[in-house]
Amino acid sequence: MSVTVTLMHVAREAGVSPSTVSRILNGTANVTPDKRERVEAVIHRLNFTPNVQAQALANGRSFSVGVLTQNISSPFYGETLAGIERGLEGSSYHPLVVSGHWHAEQEQQALDLLMRRRVDALIVLGGVIEDAALQNVAARVPLVAVGRDVGGLSERCVLIDNRAGIRDVVRHLAELGHRDVAFIAGLESQHDAVERREGFEAAMQECGLALRSELMRAGDYTEGSGERATEELLSLGRPFTALVCANDQMALGARLALYRRGVRVPQDVSLTGFDDLFSSRYTTPPLTTVHQAVNELGELAAQTVLRLLAGEQPRMIPYIPRLIVRESTGPAPLSPATGGH
Amino acid sequence: MSVTVTLMHVAREAGVSPSTVSRILNGTANVTPDKRERVEAVIHRLNFTPNVQAQALANGRSFSVGVLTQNISSPFYGETLAGIERGLEGSSYHPLVVSGHWHAEQEQQALDLLMRRRVDALIVLGGVIEDAALQNVAARVPLVAVGRDVGGLSERCVLIDNRAGIRDVVRHLAELGHRDVAFIAGLESQHDAVERREGFEAAMQECGLALRSELMRAGDYTEGSGERATEELLSLGRPFTALVCANDQMALGARLALYRRGVRVPQDVSLTGFDDLFSSRYTTPPLTTVHQAVNELGELAAQTVLRLLAGEQPRMIPYIPRLIVRESTGPAPLSPATGGH
DNA sequence: CTTCCGCTTGACAGCGCTTTCAGAAGCGTC
């Protein structure tokens, strides 16, 4: 392994001062064409790559944007990350991703790590860490939150209207004639899960449909939890004709449980999700769900961060989710299977 | 925004030299307990976080491991990343992820970026960039490749036996009595896609099954391409009883196309994938596929990198994929639907 | 021909940290 070549080497080799090389590298000032060419030739010949750490140290900017996500492999956060990546493309900033796994302690460690790395800005995706910790960090670097309302930083939060999304789902089902609607919620510790549950309850009332506690189950946003919750619901003898899940992943689990019991979707039971993951277009049947444009949310967050870094004061537009009707919902069966116990 | 506090501030405040603070931070040398306590108190009080860039510059290690992935939002790479993250946990190293999007030029840019950031090591996931570029980089930092055999660096490549995986699939289908087996391949530019196609052809021959070119289609590993290829195959009048897809995502697309045509899985057509994505347990019906343990592969890669960084010379064990039989495959129909054109 | 202006360029002082080197204690021993 050869010694890494530094800007100084380039300067010597090209017979100019380090300052000049730096200026050529950053376009900070004019340099006579012949010197520039000479230096560029040397850079190329020596395969010189500037040391970002040194640059960061010297000019106080690391050109990286910290991203606190929860679970890098979840389809939901994965798409958001891709959006952030795309939003940052073309700028000289780069994302630095750390996972918090929905665990306050890990989230705090992740934040520490990002601060240590002196990120120039921060994007926070969900999470359960207290607002105070985020406010603390926001005092040091520009911060944008996605899918979570941080007290005192609301104008920096990209939010979606969970209640409106679920309301659309319930209305859609009501229009199809469903009266017995089951619901699988997410964890009460997650902000949006609470909003979706409350939204469901409100919408049911609004549509004049009875809210039956035995038809309300809690999962944790994973496929497995959706499957288990659905099995419990089915063990009641299927006293429902529609099943609303608080996210697509649980709907996927629910779908499997229904399949195992030979319950047809949507002929026997209509099934809905929330998020519109990419793969939800490909479930059997394709899932009726609420589109979140996770991708665009990520991109929007990234662009907002860039604006903040450029010294602008961008305003956030609340994101309105959109109901996507596919084939997993249909008219309520004429003779609804009544509870069998 | 307050001025960031530096090690120097801490030193002054605690009445010791910067060297001492550094030593306490890194445990580099003994320090008398009272000084240590004093310094630690100040660190805490001032909320001091060491600047990683400066540390990196001073001691020549950035404590970050570059990861060249292809598509951060793909379920396949997402799980690998999670594995890498987990494998690096506990060490002081941290992953720095960049996407190449299966595009040689972007991959090269990603590599440049990582070298600029002076990553201490590199993990490469797939990709289409030439071996030479990777060898070039490997001369500078330890490199581990996953799912790709880099010439001259084979001992640093975590590989899976694609041919063996597909062979198991074909044998499984043959045992179930299928004789007319269709295949949807990936792009010829991707190494593993080629291996899977070749593996399929070899396995068909080995099982004494006829290889019919009209039943061989090419996709690009996306759901949409699987769907389109399946539609084409179905337009032939369904002269096949089993459909082998080169990855799970295409199988998902295929599943939708079959659903649309009212073809039952597995009663009319048996369907298989490759990769065993987490969500493949939850398709309707659950997908028979080849398990890749993407997660563990990532973790293994990370651990290997750590070993390399510690100066050891770890040996790679080739990974043997495993057939997972679920419910999307079944006996060949008694009276196979013959080609209808 | 001198003066002034604008542009290019190099010297140099950091950025925040680590690490070597050598001095200062502290301790045991003769």
Place this chain on the structure above:
DNA sequence: GACGCTTCTGAAAGCGCTGTCAAGCGGAAG
């Protein structure tokens, strides 16, 4: 009490780059 040894600690020299400052240069203006 002096000597040598081991620890602990501070001064100082970088790590690779940027940005300020002032010098040097050529040409335009007087």
